[in-house]
Amino acid sequence: xxxxxxxxxxxxxxxxxxxxxxxxxxxxxxxxxxxxxxxxxxxxxxxxxxxxxxxxxxxxxxxxxxxxxxxxxxxxxxxxxxxxxxxxxxxxxxxxxxxxxxxxxxxxxxxxxxxxxxxxxxxxxxxxxxxxxxxxxxxxxxxxxxxxxxxxxxxxxxxxxxxxxxxxxxxxxxxxxxxxxxx
Amino acid sequence: xxxxxxxxxxxxxxxxxxxxxxxxxxxxxxxxxxxxxxxxxxxxxxxxxxxxxxxxxxxxxxxxxxxxxxxxxxxxxxxxxxxxxxxxxxxxxxxxxxxxxxxxxxxxxxxxxxxxxxxxxxxxxxxxxxxxxxxxxxxxxxxxxxxxxxxxxxxxxxxxxxxxxxxxxxxxxxxxxxxxxxxxxxxxxxxxxxxxxxxxxxxxxxxxxxxxxxxxxxxxxxxxxxxxxxxxxxxxxxxxxxxxxxxxxxxxxxxxxxxxxxxxxxxxxxxxxx
Numbered sequence: 001x002x003x004x005x006x007x008x009x010x011x012x013x014x015x016x017x018x019x020x021x022x023x024x025x026x027x028x029x030x031x032x033x034x035x036x037x038x039x040x041x042x043x044x045x046x047x048x049x050x051x052x053x054x055x056x057x058x059x060x061x062x063x064x065x066x067x068x069x070x071x072x073x074x075x076x077x078x079x080x081x082x083x084x085x086x087x088x089x090x091x092x093x094x095x096x097x098x099x100x101x102x103x104x105x106x107x108x109x110x111x112x113x114x115x116x117x118x119x120x121x122x123x124x125x126x127x128x129x130x131x132x133x134x135x136x137x138x139x140x141x142x143x144x145x146x147x148x149x150x151x152x153x154x155x156x157x158x159x160x161x162x163x164x165x166x167x168x169x170x171x172x173x174x175x176x177x178x179x180x181x182x183x
Numbered sequence: 184x185x186x187x188x189x190x191x192x193x194x195x196x197x198x199x200x201x202x203x204x205x206x207x208x209x210x211x212x213x214x215x216x217x218x219x220x221x222x223x224x225x226x227x228x229x230x231x232x233x234x235x236x237x238x239x240x241x242x243x244x245x246x247x248x249x250x251x252x253x254x255x256x257x258x259x260x261x262x263x264x265x266x267x268x269x270x271x272x273x274x275x276x277x278x279x280x281x282x283x284x285x286x287x288x289x290x291x292x293x294x295x296x297x298x299x300x301x302x303x304x305x306x307x308x309x310x311x312x313x314x315x316x317x318x319x320x321x322x323x324x325x326x327x328x329x330x331x332x333x334x335x336x337x338x339x340x341x342x343x344x345x346x347x348x349x350x351x352x353x354x355x356x357x358x359x360x361x362x363x364x365x366x367x368x369x370x371x372x373x374x375x376x377x378x379x380x381x382x383x384x385x386x387x388x389x390x391x392x393x394x395x396x397x398x399x400x401x402x403x404x405x406x407x408x409x410x411x412x413x414x415x416x417x418x419x420x421x422x423x424x425x426x427x428x429x430x431x432x433x434x435x436x437x438x439x440x441x442x443x444x445x446x447x448x449x450x451x452x453x454x455x456x457x
Contacts, residue, residue, distance in 0.1 A: 074219065077218050077219050078217075078218050078219050078222070079218065080218045081216050081217060081218040084216075084455055084456070085457075087216070087218070088367070088369075088455075091218070092216075092218070092343050092344045092345075093343075093344045
């Protein structure tokens, strides 16, 4: 569902930009996020936020937020504050759900999300000022723990792969950046 | 300067501090950061020795008021007063920040009459007026101290994004003018606040900050601060948790017939892990 919305955005975007984009690079980010299987008495799928922040920790783009999106009366939003860094930096100012960002929680396993040319919220990678940024992946589980992994990335983006191993709420998280302009 | 002033005050003045303040009064919210509008927050209030532990007397929340994102149109409900704890609930019907507070501002006087008997005004539980004070004062009162005394106890909660409407100072008594938003506090980060007395910077106010759960440790670990010449102070929160802040202020710039201004300010803050 998220992907579909994202693709729709992308199609619209490419349509409008095709006049100006010639042989420019097309940056993309792919995240492989492992949700670990946990042997706990009461298991709930984690809420996960993936966002891009600048050097001063200000959120500049939302990639994805996974939460209990289909509960009645938007009840699932109640616990978004427990993604406490994301909530502070971005969530609390959003009008949820956000098309292209909000999505359902995921079961244990590896989940791939990919963002070509723009973040889930439509922020165009190529339009961000050059500099140091962070991709943050924050996970929190009801009656469980919280964990955040942060990947330093430099804009403009250049092809690279980063990998980090979570300790309890996240498994291996891999960030793959491709910029087709880099030869 | 501060010490000299205190030393010069008659001993009797020390007794003007309401008995509640020998202990610690506080109002604690169940949450300070909430994601959705219409969320409920419940409050506990007490006067205690240990911070946020119901070990002495309850404090009623009936006298507390609420200023929220759209003004004062919010009501605390489900009041209860137990032997050790007062409680009430508040629904955050709009997005933004709420200030839950009680504030009093009164004239108090102490004296010694011709027979050496100590006198005080107003009598316990009564409202003070200048006319009432004039009537109550004996003709030849000695060691007369008339104080303009203010007291405020409060806390802050936010649904959604923090907002500023509820944080506007009233201009009366000793109060907090947050530079850092009181619902945006994180361990390891510095917060900046200003204290105001009747709307002006409260210079040299003394501040004590104590983290919750003193009963589970050997030392109070209080942080003692004072406001600078602009009434400002900063604190870098040593760790996440609930904190009790008490500020006291005293000067001799009271409105006649008072000869001194005395202010007490108490607030509860929640500091989140970074």
